[in-house]
Amino acid sequence: MSKKSVAGSGPETVSKKSAAQKIVGVAGEVHSDIVKKNRKPSMRFPIRSLANVKYDLKRGHFEILNKTSTRTLSYNTVKTFAQSMRLLATTKNDLLDKDDIAGKREVYYNSKSWGECRFNEQPESDALLDDMEAMLAINREQLGYIPEERGGEVCGPLVVVDMDPATGKDIKIDCTKLGTGAWSIPSRVEHLRFQSKAKFILVIETASLFQRLVHHRYYDKANCILVSMSGVPTRACRRFIRRVADDQKIPVVAFTDGDPYGYCNIYRTLKVGSGQAAHINRYFCVPQAHYLGVTPWDIKDYKLEDATHPLEDVDIKRAKDALKNDPFIRHHKEWQAALELMLKLGVRVEQQAFAKHGLNFVLEKYLPEKLKKGKFLP
Amino acid sequence: MARNSKKVAAAETAESMALKQREISVSEFFLKNRHLLGFDSPRKALLTTVKEAVDNSLDACEEAGILPEIGVTIQQTAEDRFRVSITDNGPGIVRQQIPKIFAKLLYGSKFHRLRMSRGQQGIGISAAGMYGQLTTGTSTRIFSKTKGNKKAHRMEVQIDTRANKPTILVDEEVDWIPTFHPTREDGKPGKPIEHKHGTCVSIEMEAAYVRGRLSVDEYIKQCAIVNPHLQLHYSLALKPKEGGKPGAGSNGDPVSSFKFQVSYSRAVTKLPPPPAEIKPHPHGVELGVLMQMLKDSTSRTLRGALSTDFSRVSDKSASEICGRAKLNPKANPTRIAHQESEALFKAIQETKLMRPPTDCLAPIGETAIVAGLKKEIEADFYTAVTRDPEVYRGNPFQIEVGIAYAKPDPKQEIGAEDPVRVMRFANRVPLLYQAGACAVSEAVTGVNWKAYGLNQPRGGLPIGPMVILVHMASVWVPFTSESKEAIAHYPEIIKEMVYGLQECGRQLSVYLSRRRREAEAARKRNYIELYIPHLALGLKQILDLDDRQEKTIVRKLSTMLEKTHLDV
Numbered sequence: 001m002s003k004k005s006v007a008g009s010g011p012e013t014v015s016k017k018s019a020a021q022k023i024v025g026v027a028g029e030v031h032s033d034i035v036k037k038n039r040k041p042s043m044r045f046p047i048r049s050l051a052n053v054k055y056d057l058k059r060g061h062f063e064i065l066n067k068t069s070t071r072t073l074s075y076n077t078v079k080t081f082a083q084s085m086r087l088l089a090t091t092k093n094d095l096l097d098k099d100d101i102a103g104k105r106e107v108y109y110n111s112k113s114w115g116e117c118r119f120n121e122q123p124e125s126d127a128l129l130d131d132m133e134a135m136l137a138i139n140r141e142q143l144g145y146i147p148e149e150r151g152g153e154v155c156g157p158l159v160v161v162d163m164d165p166a167t168g169k170d171i172k173i174d175c176t177k178l179g180t181g182a183w184s185i186p187s188r189v190e191h192l193r194f195q196s197k198a199k200f201i202l203v204i205e206t207a208s209l210f211q212r213l214v215h216h217r218y219y220d221k222a223n224c225i226l227v228s229m230s231g232v233p234t235r236a237c238r239r240f241i242r243r244v245a246d247d248q249k250i251p252v253v254a255f256t257d258g259d260p261y262g263y264c265n266i267y268r269t270l271k272v273g274s275g276q277a278a279h280i281n282r283y284f285c286v287p288q289a290h291y292l293g294v295t296p297w298d299i300k301d302y303k304l305e306d307a308t309h310p311l312e313d314v315d316i317k318r319a320k321d322a323l324k325n326d327p328f329i330r331h332h333k334e335w336q337a338a339l340e341l342m343l344k345l346g347v348r349v350e351q352q353a354f355a356k357h358g359l360n361f362v363l364e365k366y367l368p369e370k371l372k373k374g375k376f377l378p
Numbered sequence: 379m380a381r382n383s384k385k386v387a388a389a390e391t392a393e394s395m396a397l398k399q400r401e402i403s404v405s406e407f408f409l410k411n412r413h414l415l416g417f418d419s420p421r422k423a424l425l426t427t428v429k430e431a432v433d434n435s436l437d438a439c440e441e442a443g444i445l446p447e448i449g450v451t452i453q454q455t456a457e458d459r460f461r462v463s464i465t466d467n468g469p470g471i472v473r474q475q476i477p478k479i480f481a482k483l484l485y486g487s488k489f490h491r492l493r494m495s496r497g498q499q500g501i502g503i504s505a506a507g508m509y510g511q512l513t514t515g516t517s518t519r520i521f522s523k524t525k526g527n528k529k530a531h532r533m534e535v536q537i538d539t540r541a542n543k544p545t546i547l548v549d550e551e552v553d554w555i556p557t558f559h560p561t562r563e564d565g566k567p568g569k570p571i572e573h574k575h576g577t578c579v580s581i582e583m584e585a586a587y588v589r590g591r592l593s594v595d596e597y598i599k600q601c602a603i604v605n606p607h608l609q610l611h612y613s614l615a616l617k618p619k620e621g622g623k624p625g626a627g628s629n630g631d632p633v634s635s636f637k638f639q640v641s642y643s644r645a646v647t648k649l650p651p652p653p654a655e656i657k658p659h660p661h662g663v664e665l666g667v668l669m670q671m672l673k674d675s676t677s678r679t680l681r682g683a684l685s686t687d688f689s690r691v692s693d694k695s696a697s698e699i700c701g702r703a704k705l706n707p708k709a710n711p712t713r714i715a716h717q718e719s720e721a722l723f724k725a726i727q728e729t730k731l732m733r734p735p736t737d738c739l740a741p742i743g744e745t746a747i748v749a750g751l752k753k754e755i756e757a758d759f760y761t762a763v764t765r766d767p768e769v770y771r772g773n774p775f776q777i778e779v780g781i782a783y784a785k786p787d788p789k790q791e792i793g794a795e796d797p798v799r800v801m802r803f804a805n806r807v808p809l810l811y812q813a814g815a816c817a818v819s820e821a822v823t824g825v826n827w828k829a830y831g832l833n834q835p836r837g838g839l840p841i842g843p844m845v846i847l848v849h850m851a852s853v854w855v856p857f858t859s860e861s862k863e864a865i866a867h868y869p870e871i872i873k874e875m876v877y878g879l880q881e882c883g884r885q886l887s888v889y890l891s892r893r894r895r896e897a898e899a900a901r902k903r904n905y906i907e908l909y910i911p912h913l914a915l916g917l918k919q920i921l922d923l924d925d926r927q928e929k930t931i932v933r934k935l936s937t938m939l940e941k942t943h944l945d946v
Contacts, residue, residue, distance in 0.1 A: 027920040034934050035927075040942075073913075075902055075939060082909040085916025092920055117912040 014138050020096040022136045023088050030085070042072035043084065046134050050275035055327040060287025061271075062327065064278040080128070082117050087128055095144030103146055104129060130276070139280040141188055141235070151185035151236035153210065153228045156219035158244065161193035162186075175225070182214060182228070189240045194247045201225045201245055202367075203233075203289070205256035205266055209351045209362070218363050222371065225250075233270050235277070238284045241270070245288050252286050253376065255367075258294030259311075259348035260319040263338065264326060267291050272328050290376035293366070294349050296341040302366065307356045308347035319343055332378050404483050405539040408505060409512065415505045416811075416861030420458060421592070423509055424585035425810065426861070427462050428452070428594050430502030431579055432601060433807055435466035436608065437495050438577070440649060442469040447573065447609045449558045450598060454617040455582060459514060462506075463580040465556050467573035470524035473531050473549075480507050480518050480579065481535040481544030493655040494739055494853050496807045506581055508537045513584035517547050521554045521578040530554035554578075558611050561639040568641070587616060592810050595638075600801050600808035602642035603750040604742055604849060607649055614638040645749040650740045656853060657689040659734035660699075660726045662772015668726075669719050672711040680714065680722075681707035690732040699725045734774045736767035739851045742806065747780040747847065755845050757782035759889045762847075763881040770870040775852035777871070779878035781886055784843040797839035798822075798832075802865070803849040809863055816864035818848045821875035830883035831890040846882075848875055903940065910935045 026043065033041035046052065047067045056063040073081050090110060095102060102110070107129065108122040119125040133140045141147070154160075158175040160183065175183050186192075202224045204210045210228035213219070219226050225244065229237055245252050254270060256262035271289045273281025299305060311319075319339045322329045329335045342348070354362040408415055416426035428450055439446035449465040471479060478485045483504050507518035523530035534548035556576030560568040589595060598612050616636040663671070675683035684696040691699070700707040703725035705718055714722065742750070747762035762780035769775070802809040802818040813819050819839075827833075827840035834840040856866040865871065914931040917923065923931075 024920055027917050031917050031921055031923075031931070034931055034938075038934070038938075040938055073935070073939070074942070075906060078906055078909045078913070078939065082912035082916065085913050085920075087916075089916040089919035114912065116908045 014142050016096045016099060016144075019136070019138050019143055020092045022138065023092045023096075026135065027085070027088060040073045041081075042070045043081075043135060044068045044070050045131050046279050048130065048134055048276050048278060050325055050327070053275050053278040053281075053327060055272060055331045057331065059282065061285035062273045062275065062278050062281045064281070079117070083111070083114075083119065083124075084128055084132065086111070086114055086117055087125070087132060091132070091143050091145075099144075101144045101146050107145070134279045137279055139235070139283060141190075146187045147234060147236060151187055151189075151234050151240065152230060153182035153184055153207075154225065154240070155182040155210075155214045156225040157196055157198045157223065158225045159195040161195070163191060176219070180215070182210070182226075185227075185236055185240045187236050189236055189243060192240070192243065194244050196225065196244070196248050196250075197223070198225045198248070198250060199223045200250050201227060201241060201252045202292075203227045203229060203241060203252060203254045203270065204351075205229055205231070205254075205262060206351055209255075212359075213363060216360065216363055218367075221363075222367070229266065229270070232266050235280075235284045238270060238273075238286060241289075242284075242286045245286060252289040253292045253371070254289050255292045255351065256294070257348070257350045258296060258298065258342070259350075260315045260322065260339065260342065262294075263291075263335065264318060264322040264329065268322075268326065268328050290378065292370050292376055294351060294353070295377060296338055296345060296349075299345065299347070299349055302354065302357070304349050304353050304356065305347075307353040308345075308349045311342070311346050311348055315348060316343065334377050338377060403540050403542045405508065405537055405542040408483060409508065409539055412505075412509060414860045415502075416863065417505065417509045420584055420586040421588050422811065423506075423513075423583060424452070424460060424462065424587060425592070425594050425597055426502075427506040427509070427581060427583065427585075428464065429597060429807070430506050431462070431464035432598075432610075433496035434503055435464060435468055435577070436605065436806070438468035439466060440652065441495075443649060443652070444468060445607060445609070445644070445647065445649060446605070447558055447571065447611075449556075449611045450594075450613070452587065452594065452614045454587070454615065456617070458584050458586060459582060460585040460587065461580060461582045462585075463578060465558065465576060465578040467556055467558075467576040470527075470530075470575045470577055471520075471522045472524060473533075476520050476522060476531060476533050477535045477544035477546050480504055480520055480533075481537040483508070483537070483542055494653040494805055494851055496805050503579065504537060506583070507535070508539065510581040510583035511536050514582050516582040519548075519580040521552070521556075523554060523556065523575050523577075525575045559613070560611050560641040561613075562641070565639070567639075587614070597808050597810055598642070599754055600803070600810075601806075603754050603801070603847065604747070604803050604806045604808070606645035606742075606746045606750040606753065607647065608642070609644045610642045612638075612640050612642070642754075645753045646746055650742070653740040653853075654735075654737045656735055656738040656774075657687060659690055659769070659772035659774075660684070660688045660729075660731060661769075662734070663688075663726075665720065665723045668723055669714075672714050672719065675711045677711060679707060680705060680709045680711045683711035689734050695729060695731055699729050702728060733769050734772060736774045736776070738853050739767055739774055739776045741776050741778050741851050742849055744778075747778060747849070751780050751782045751845070751847065755782045755784075757784040757843075757845070759783040759886065761882050761885040761889075763878045763885075765874050765878050765881075768870060768874050770856070770868045773852055773854045773856075775850055775855075775871065775874075777874040777878045778847075778849040778851070779875070779882045780847035780849075781882045782845045782847075783886055783889070795841065798842055798844040798846055800839065801845060801847045803847065804855040804857070804862070804865060805851055806849070807862070809865070811861075812858070812863040815858055817867045817872050818850075818865060818875060820867060821848070821872045821879060822846060824872070825876055825879045825883060827883060830887035831894075832886075844886075846879070848878070850875075906939045907936065910939070 030041040033039055045068060046064050047069050052065045052067040053062040054065055071077050094100060104126055105122060108119050108125040111119045111125060129140055129145060154175050155178065156175055160173040160175065162171045162173060163169060164171055173183055204226065207228050207230050210226060213226055227241055241252060254267050256266050270286055273285040299308060319342060323336060323339055354366050412418065417423045432448060435448050436446050444467060447467045451463045453461045455461050481504055510516060510518065517534040517536045520533045521530050529551040532548065532550050532552045533546065536545045536547060538545050556573045556578060558571040560571060562568045598610060602608060602610055671687055672683060675687055677683040677686055681696040681700055684699060685691045685693055697707055703721040705722060741764045744762040744764050748760045751760050760782050765777045767774050767776045800818060800822055802816055809816065823837060823839055832840040832842045850865055856868060858864045858866050910932050914928045917931060918928045
């Protein structure tokens with residue numbers, strides 16, 4: 001599977017039937033362990049953490065390593081084991097076989113009919129869902145699970161060809177003709193097609209800055225597609241950016257707050273994926289992304305020294321942690337230099353800090369200058 | 379002092395004082411100090427009377443090798459008056475002895491010997507009679523029939539308190555045989571039991587009946603526990619209350635018209651082995667007693683007196699004592715002067731001697747204690763320990779400890795949240811009063827019960843559904859008072875009690891941890907059995923299995939998990 005995804009043409013879509021077949025395979029092994037081999041059944045999961053990923057430069061994302069954990073049936077695991085089995089059964093029989101969809105919270109409530117086996121809190125079912133997609137190596141969207149978080153917003157010279165959910169007919173959405181609003185990225189983006197003449201995609205962390213750019217139709221001036229992430233980008237948001245960028249063969253530039261969270265969590269996740277979901281990063285990453293700002297050097301270059309905030313303990317910890325453990329940061333000297341400078345300065349800077357020089361300084365001066373210079377962090 | 383002062387008009391002279399100085403009879407002394415004998419309250423008087431009579435009956439039966447059968451009847455005759463009758467199947471008492479035994483204080487067979495028995499001083503039953511006589515003016519009534527005699531003696535006696543001598547009011551031969559009226563377990567009367575010999579003593583007295591931990595009922599129950607060879611029939615009849623007056627006691631239920639009958643049957647049919655009588659051990663004798671014994675000795679030489687009148691003194695150790703005291707072993711013991719007897723006493727204390735013989739002790743035995751506890755206390759776990767004999771002040775003694783531990787269950791008699799119940803016994807006699815002053819309490823609170831899995835407030839009794847039985851058997855139980863309610867705090871005795879309690883505690887903790895393990899295993903089994911069907915159901919749905927295959931999965935998984943997780 002992983003071979004194909006390198007091409008960048010998106011994840012191969014797993015048919016509902018073969019997904020169901022995978023579930024039958026897992027269950028079949030458990031069954032034969034019990035009945036034929038007379039031994040305690042076990043399930044294997046890839047370990048989902050930064051410790052079990054490597055930064056695959058060629059593919060441009062975090063690739064999962066082969067460390068796995070085995071959950072063998074025992075007194076301590078019997079409940080989770082039973083819950084996993086019932087979750088697999090629900091996924092196969094109710095979602096895949098019936099071509100239905102369910103939200104994470106719906107799964108949690110659905111378990112309430114399982115008697116003692118029910119999930120007491122949603123985090124329990126969320127964790128098992130993550131386990132399940134890791135075990136099957138199929139992302140949960142393809143299993144019929146829809147994420148509940150919003151996928152981000154888009155504005156600019158882009159026509160999205162969507163379909164009417166009832167009739168299946170094409171619906172064209174022109175992202176320049178949305179008035180003062182923007183188009184919400186849906187939770188499933190695999191079926192979308194695109195038409196655009198934009199030169200690049202500008203991905204923005206905060207909704208308020210996005211609003212400012214939309215308000216002033218910055219996308220006309222810069223001929224770019226604007227995407228708002230509202231924090232760490234959701235899977236759908238990442239997948240959408242990736243698909244548009246691949247489809248239109250245009251670069252992606254990210255603009256976030258200048259703090260360890262903006263660098264190591266938001267930008268890094270956008271570009272190479274996360275440790276938690278390493279098994280599906282190949283679909284949910286944007287390797288062609290580059291970082292525009294705000295960089296620690298911008299503080300001096302744009303005289304923002306009096307518009308900064310001191311780093312808090314969590315920021316310092318996050319930066320040090322990334323320098324030590326994050327395979328992406330450890331691979332890029334530029335990023336190490338950025339983080340070390342930030343630690344040295346002891347301050348962070350927000351996207352809105354440019355308002356110091358006037359409300360529209362950011363779109364009149366900062367962005368054009370940075371884009372013109374074209375010197376981005378990797 | 380007063381007699382030298384002329385200013386005091388009514389000054390006494392030695393002569394005038396001499397007129398007032400006279401002997402005080404022991405009876406008079408105890409009459410004024412009745413609390414010393416256990417007659418300080420009407421409620422306690424009833425218990426003490428029953429206790430003294432039952433003790434005597436048991437001692438008599440055991441000495442005569444008879445399996446004891448005792449009837450205790452308490453009948454309320456007026457608001458604050460009770461008639462207490464105790465009948466036994468003992469050997470009976472010969473006519474001449476009856477008045478002295480029942481109406482003379484400090485008369486008995488047990489004071490002058492060193493042998494384990496319930497009674498010691500010869501005060502008890504005559505004190506009860508004296509108390510009855512004092513409070514109601516009635517006399518002590520006795521029936522007694524000895525073996526082989528066709529007729530029984532009937533006597534009514536009173537005590538002449540000034541002279542400590544019996545007064546005989548009635549003395550006749552009658553047709554009487556000791557008869558007992560058993561009560562079956564369903565509460566209905568059983569067939570009366572008759573014996574060929576026995577004694578019945580009946581005393582009427584001012585008393586009060588109150589139920590509870592300090593009652594006659596409790597005493598009799600505990601008596602049945604430590605005397606599993608005893609068969610006892612207890613009957614209590616109370617008069618109806620007049621005009622709805624409040625209850626008889628402050629510390630229990632008010633008792634209205636009421637009749638109660640119960641029989642405690644035998645758990646073992648073997649009498650405890652008769653304890654041997656021993657001579658005093660030199661280490662347990664005080665100086666005055668030593669002097670008296672030397673004076674009374676029939677031996678011609680000091681060495682002879684030492685080796686024949688005391689236990690565990692060989693010729694060799696007698697010579698050693700004499701040598702150490704720098705006395706001639708061939709000296710006449712009666713002529714050993716005060717100065718010399720003190721040296722002798724010191725030499726005795728310094729000489730190493732064998733411990734006193736212990737065949738004079740008759741412990742209840744671990745099996746019999748467990749049998750007794752099982753008979754009367756509903757519990758899940760019983761254990762008992764009989765320690766080896768030990769010695770305090772030259773007196774051999776032996777400590778026994780028993781434990782009954784019940785499942786914590788609010789319905790049961792033993793509460794799980796309350797302090798444990800401690801039953802104290804001395805020579806098979808239950809001790810009910812003065813628990814706080816007793817060596818047993820000190821020993822029980824001194825043990826670290828937390829180590830055995832019980833809660834225990836600092837310096838207090840452990841908490842739990844448990845009964846602790848502590849028995850001290852000795853030729854001379856050191857009581858804190860004549861009313862024989864609490865054992866004195868000798869370190870040797872407390873040490874033995876603590877060891878016994880610890881030994882039982884260890885067995886309890888083994889039991890408790892096994893029970894905890896079993897409970898844990900049961901909990902795990904339930905947990906496993908809760909989820910296995912779901913696992914099987916999931917597999918069934920995915921793989922489209924049939925019901926039989928589903929059942930196979932459940933069965934196999936249960937066996938697999940139980941094997942590895944529930945092996946206790």
